[in-house]
Amino acid sequence: xxxxxxxxxxxxxxxxxxxxxxxxxxxxxxxxxxxxxxxxxxxxxxxxxxxxxxxxxxxxxxxxxxxxxxxxxxxxxxxxxxxxxxxxxxxxxxxxxxxxxxxxxxxxxxxxxxxxxxxxxxxxxxxxxx
Numbered sequence: 001x002x003x004x005x006x007x008x009x010x011x012x013x014x015x016x017x018x019x020x021x022x023x024x025x026x027x028x029x030x031x032x033x034x035x036x037x038x039x040x041x042x043x044x045x046x047x048x049x050x051x052x053x054x055x056x057x058x059x060x061x062x063x064x065x066x067x068x069x070x071x072x073x074x075x076x077x078x079x080x081x082x083x084x085x086x087x088x089x090x091x092x093x094x095x096x097x098x099x100x101x102x103x104x105x106x107x108x109x110x111x112x113x114x115x116x117x118x119x120x121x122x123x124x125x126x127x128x129x130x
Contacts, residue, residue: 019064021089030091030098031117035059049121053078057100057115059089066102068113070121079123083113105130 027045028034035043035057044058051073058067064086070079085106092099099116104127111127 019061019086019088021059021061022091026091030093047117049117050119053121055115055117055121059086066113068115068123070123081113081123081125085109 021043024034031045031047033045033047035045038044038058040060041062042058042060044056047055047057049055053073054069054071056067056069056071058069059065063084065082065084066086066089067082068079069077071077083102083104085104086102087105088101088103090101092101096119097116098118099114102113102115104111104113108130109127110130111125113126114124116122
């Protein structure tokens, strides 16, 4: 099982709920920041773009949830999104840009959230009926 993958049993029946996340070293190599455990199983990493806007990513592998908080350089909140049903979080890295992609699956919906961090923060989100 890859690092960051969580599988667990629920209600006596085995269910394979999987949420894969990047290794901590990959966060450090790409963004220069480590995720830290802030409470229970919740990991958090604070990232900055070239304009000093802030993106705080929190993710809970056991709870299969992700929270994104984006603030401008003056500390004003631009976006706060909490989503459950996360199945995969990966880092994207291309020349001149870096970000993350979060994938979600709920009973009747699937989706992706594309989060660009560098050079500037932008977020594109899509949820569709499965």
